[in-house]
Amino acid sequence: MKTIETCISPDLLDLHELANKTVIVVDIFRASSTMVTALSNGVNVIVPVKDLDECKAYKKKGWLIAGERNGKQAEGFDLGNSPLAYLDRALAGQNVAMTTTNGTRAISLAREHAAEVLIGSFLNLQATVDYLQASTNDVLVLCAGWKGKFNLEDSLYAGALSWTLGWKHECDATLAMESIYEQVNGGLREYLQKASHAKRLQNHDLEKDIDFCLELNQYNSVVYLSEEGLKNKNNK
Amino acid sequence: MKTIETCISPDLLDLHELANKTVIVVDIFRASSTMVTALSNGVNVIVPVKDLDECKAYKKKGWLIAGERNGKQAEGFDLGNSPLAYLDRALAGQNVAMTTTNGTRAISLAREHAAEVLIGSFLNLQATVDYLQASTNDVLVLCAGWKGKFNLEDSLYAGALSWTLGWKHECDATLAMESIYEQVNGGLREYLQKASHAKRLQNHDLEKDIDFCLELNQYNSVVYLSEEGLKNKNNK
Numbered sequence: 001m002k003t004i005e006t007c008i009s010p011d012l013l014d015l016h017e018l019a020n021k022t023v024i025v026v027d028i029f030r031a032s033s034t035m036v037t038a039l040s041n042g043v044n045v046i047v048p049v050k051d052l053d054e055c056k057a058y059k060k061k062g063w064l065i066a067g068e069r070n071g072k073q074a075e076g077f078d079l080g081n082s083p084l085a086y087l088d089r090a091l092a093g094q095n096v097a098m099t100t101t102n103g104t105r106a107i108s109l110a111r112e113h114a115a116e117v118l119i120g121s122f123l124n125l126q127a128t129v130d131y132l133q134a135s136t137n138d139v140l141v142l143c144a145g146w147k148g149k150f151n152l153e154d155s156l157y158a159g160a161l162s163w164t165l166g167w168k169h170e171c172d173a174t175l176a177m178e179s180i181y182e183q184v185n186g187g188l189r190e191y192l193q194k195a196s197h198a199k200r201l202q203n204h205d206l207e208k209d210i211d212f213c214l215e216l217n218q219y220n221s222v223v224y225l226s227e228e229g230l231k232n233k234n235n236k
Numbered sequence: 237m238k239t240i241e242t243c244i245s246p247d248l249l250d251l252h253e254l255a256n257k258t259v260i261v262v263d264i265f266r267a268s269s270t271m272v273t274a275l276s277n278g279v280n281v282i283v284p285v286k287d288l289d290e291c292k293a294y295k296k297k298g299w300l301i302a303g304e305r306n307g308k309q310a311e312g313f314d315l316g317n318s319p320l321a322y323l324d325r326a327l328a329g330q331n332v333a334m335t336t337t338n339g340t341r342a343i344s345l346a347r348e349h350a351a352e353v354l355i356g357s358f359l360n361l362q363a364t365v366d367y368l369q370a371s372t373n374d375v376l377v378l379c380a381g382w383k384g385k386f387n388l389e390d391s392l393y394a395g396a397l398s399w400t401l402g403w404k405h406e407c408d409a410t411l412a413m414e415s416i417y418e419q420v421n422g423g424l425r426e427y428l429q430k431a432s433h434a435k436r437l438q439n440h441d442l443e444k445d446i447d448f449c450l451e452l453n454q455y456n457s458v459v460y461l462s463e464e465g466l467k468n469k470n471n472k
Contacts, residue, residue: 008386011248015384148251150244152408170432172388176416179427183419191415196406 003138005171006158009145010106018113022137024128024161025110026120027144028153029197030081031103033213034066036121037083039232040219042092047229048104049097052077058097067099071204074099082209083123102144107225110142117225120157122188123212124219129164131222131233139165141174152195153213156181156188188214239374241407242394245381246342254349258373260364260397261346262356263380264389265433266317267339269449270302272357273319275468276455278328283465284340285333288313294333303335307440310335318445319359338380343461346378353461356393358424359448360455365400367458367469375401377410388431389449392417392424424450 007016026032035046047063049055052074055065066079073080081100085091110117115137120128132139141161143154159177162169169175184191189211192198201210222233243252262268271282283299285291288310291301302315309316317336321327346353351373356364368375377397379390395413398405405411420427425447428434437446458469 006386008244009248011251012245012384012386015247146408148248150242150248150409150412152412155408155412170435172382172391172432173386175430176386176388176391176412179416179419180412183415194411196408199406 002136002167003169004141004162004165004167004174005139005169006141006143006155006162006173006177008143008150008155008173009148010102010109010142011148013109013142016140018110018140020115020137021140022116022118022132022135023110023114023140023142024118024120025103025106025142025144026154026157027100027103027106028121028157028213029201030083030209030213031098031100031144032119033121033123034081034083034086035098035119035230036124036219036221036223038086038091038096039223039230039235040124040221041086042089042235043086044093044095044235045229045231046096046098048107049099050104052099055097055099063095063097064091065097071201071206082206083212084208102146106142106144111225114140119223119230120161122157122160122214122216124217124221124223125160125164126217127220127222129161132165146197151197153192153197156184156192238372238403239405240377240398240401240403240410241375241405242377242379242391242398242409242413244379244386244391244409245384246338246345246378247384249345249378252376254346254376256351256373257376258352258354258368258371259346259350259376259378260354260356261339261342261378261380262390262393263336263339263342264357264393264449265437266319266445266449267334267336267380268355269357269359270317270319270322271334271355271466272360272455272457272459274322274327274332275459275466275471276360276457277322278325279322280329280331280471281465281467282332282334284343285335286340288335291333291335299331299333300327301333307437307442318442319448320444338382342378342380347461350376355459355466356397358393358396358450358452360453360457360459361396361400362453363456363458365397368401382433387433389428389433392420392428
């Protein structure tokens with residue numbers, strides 16, 4: 001019997017055993033949603049990097065660079081952190097280096113010890129579920145959180161994933177978030193309006209991004225961490 | 237406007253500002269429930285200590301010592317960790333030294349920086365709420381958790397407390413747990429049967445303890461940390 005557990009903050013990851021597990025990193029607003037959208041719209045590879053300076057180095061190699069500060073595209077960058085920039089295959093075939101605050105840290109923590117690292121979002125929930133059902137690995141959802149703290153949208157993704165997988169488990173964090181996902185019953189947007197991060201984004205006029213990040217199953221992609229960076233298993 | 241926030245693990249406490257706050261330490265199964273029960277039944281003072289050896293030193297001073305290992309009263313100890321031992325003022329007037337695994341650590345972390353430390357349980361929820369309403373301090377609920385991880389019963393107490401206080405706040409962990417408390421709608425016992433810690437206690441035939449720890453508002457006590465140890469504000 002395969003199991004699922006949830007780590008609600010990267011700061012708690014050392015309490016969890018990662019060996020032989022598939023770790024799904026999730027940062028719903030907006031890094032992981034943007035990664036899934038980009039790779040579902042033909043972007044070739046995404047390298048998540050720590051800061052703006054590290055990102056800029058990729059520019060010289062002909063890559064697109066994505067980064068933002070205070071809700072706006074950073075100066076000298078090609079893209080901000082909005083998933084909407086990648087729609088309609090606008091950037092198909094490109095390589096992208098992307099800075100994220102909470103997401104990058106979670107990814108680099110996970111890659112050290114896990115058997116496999118995936119990137120999760122509501123946009124490709126069912127595709128990820130199908131992939132996990134077919135795998136023999138146990139699963140750990142790693143919520144990027146907000147500056148080390150619990151956040152509602154990433155944890156709720158863990159509940160959605162577990163609820164959809166339907167596996168038995170004994171992880172209290174997963175149980176709690178499954179309860180909420182069941183209670184929300186499709187009304188993700190309405191529920192997450194109360195979340196602190198959604199409020200921060202609303203202050204930056206980013207409602208369209210929020211709405212998009214909370215749409216279920218728009219893409220049939222499975223996004224994973226390869227030697228070169230993040231890729232879509234469905235891309236050749 | 238006063239605020240409430242929840243820290244779901246002692247391992248995340250350094251992300252929170254404690255100055256001028258009332259910190260409520262909660263370890264529902266069973267340390268904080270036992271402390272509230274004891275002090276509501278006339279016990280004079282409880283000193284929470286780290287381990288069995290430190291606890292034994294109090295025996296020489298004529299104190300009762302409480303401790304357990306693997307669900308049973310530790311050898312040479314007067315009491316285990318069951319709240320039921322203190323009912324009907326069986327131990328009124330006594331001083332007690334008590335070992336707890338997760339609870340003691342949370343209490344000593346909180347006492348360093350907080351304005352005030354209280355001990356929370358479902359058994360004295362309303363009394364604690366009334367006290368907090370009358371105070372000018374902001375509130376932080378510190379869940380003792382289970383070996384650093386999120387646990388369902390302590391977090392659910394945070395939801396119950398916040399829901400009963402009715403304060404506005406922007407803490408995602410508190411929001412999540414309020415949702416569950418609302419959904420559970422009085423059926424704490426049924427909901428928490430799924431919790432990992434409740435299952436561990438059931439394996440030790442401690443169902444009566446679980447049932448007792450989940451009863452609401454049995455006592456009108458406010459339990460706080462004084463220079464001498466834990467005391468009940470209503471005791472003279």
